[in-house]
Amino acid sequence: MINISFARAVAAGALAAGLALASLPAWPQAYPNRPIRLIVSFPPGGTGDIIGRIIANQLSIELGQSFAVENRSGAGGTIGARDVVNADPDGYTLTVGQTPEIAVNPYFMKDVGYDPVKDLQPIALAGVVPLALVVPPNSPFSTVAQWVAALRANQPLTFASAGIGTPGHLAGELLKLKLDSKLVHVPYKGAGPALNDVAGGQVDFYFPGYPGAVPLVQGGRVKMLAISTAKRSPLAPDTPTVAEAAELPDFDFTLWAGFFGPHGLPMDIAKQLNAAINKVIVEPDIKAKLQLTGAAVSALSINQFTIFVRGEIDRYQGIIKGADLKPE
16 A cells, blocks of 8 residues: 555655746757848848849758848848847847948048947858959940049049948048049949949949859840959959059958948857858858859958958958048
């Protein structure tokens, strides 16, 4: 026969144990356990959008969670960056940050609402690409030499950019200063709209990121006259550089993209993302896709990427000061 007092004691002990377990905090689930929001601060079709989507698609497989890419354009990329700065630092809101909103506009425009060094956590470099000098298909310029001659002759020309403070904007402003040209800047809200208007002949030239220009060049919608880097690109070895054509050795512009999270992002999550991104970008098929768009990839540690970003900030401040550009 079962001892009733003993049975009651066992039941009471089980109840007490259950209550004790219920009062313990839930063990945190492994990251990530839900979809990740990935903000691109410019419209679809630009360099960061193309690179970000290529990497995000593979990251979904690598991390087992989907990446929802969201284009939040405007104000030279600072609107999208501000969204990430103000997000919870839990790893579920990230951005593909680019040269404009990270290295230029916070120090060039007034009151952008964040400091990229203090308010964003660098995670990993995604890729670095050259800019391409493109003109409309019916442009009178068939060579970069003809284009340079027009600039030196003070022919009034308009140039597009993906927004104020973008490398394409600064490239045009440096030409205006160095060649004493009558250039008029026409800013757009992203590379896609700017490229469309160049293709339609509404603007005389533009320096988009190479990835965004390639499909339009191949489709005959724009003509590519030159590359923006100091040395010729291995992707287009027969295409001259603006530096050599205009005899401007300091004309060297690129556009880079990297992953960032809000300040306060736990370092273990940042390191997990860094390892996953670095693994993805060197996978042969992904690396090939990125290189086809013109992106050079480098697997950098968080510390190395942080040093890279701060070096870019310093470099662009030097260009702004040298070209005597004023904050807008």
